[in-house]
Amino acid sequence: MKTVIISGSNRGIGLELCRTFYKNGYRVMATCRKSNPSLDELGVDVIEGIDISKPETYLSWIQTLDSSIDCVVNNAGIWRTESLQNFNTDTIMEQYLVNAVGPLAWTMALLPKLRPSAKIAFITSRMGSITDNSSGGRYGYRMSKCALNAGAKSLALDLQSQGIAVGLLHPGFVRTDMTEGQGDWEAEESSRALFQRIEELTIESTGIFRHANGELLPW
């Protein structure tokens, strides 16, 4: 049985990713800051108390794992709203930590626990694309996801010789708490599409930035 570890698993896209991977026969290690009945009832392994921006909450737990992880899905993320009139360096730095630096540090800590030819997926956003930015604003979210893309691309190149593939995936515009229920897709549809893209990911397609629907996205 393959093992996947998914961050930000207690709600939204992360919860549905846990359900999808589990239904497809994976052992799911669902990490979160705090669980809830929706996650508990899935039947997956729930690991509470993990904050992706705070290595002190996960480093000793990672030491207890054996090296049998087949897939890491970096899903946890936050959205804050800066604008020209409301430029807030605190929320920009907060997003930088949770959306960019945190997922990379978490993934680096997990590397010794991955099986050869494991896969790593980053749930990023097309809002991190400079080419695709046609509406401005959202400084911290855009900058943090752009930084995540840059880091994930380096990781893809650095891990290529080990046969570990890295995917950068935009989940679509999805109805979750983050979007206050707005969007084109339910989290369940998005998670199914993301699962397909992760299943298709190979060392030949490592480091590519895609929409969950398969479309290639510009940097």
Ligand SMILES: NC(=O)c1ccc[n+]([C@@H]2O[C@H](COP(=O)([O-])OP(=O)(O)OC[C@H]3O[C@@H](n4cnc5c(N)ncnc54)[C@H](OP(=O)(O)O)[C@@H]3O)[C@@H](O)[C@H]2O)c1
């Ligand atoms: N929804 C969209 O349309 C959309 C579009 C593009 C990209 N994305 C990306 O997709 C991912 C999931 O988004 P979503 O829409 O499902 O958002 P969501 O409903 O707001 O869920 C966010 C998840 O991230 C977790 N999280 C936040 N900060 C964390 C931290 N410091 N440590 C650990 N977990 C943390 C949350 O846990 P708590 O309950 O503990 O806060 C929650 O489980 C994010 O990376 C987001 O940027 C979403």
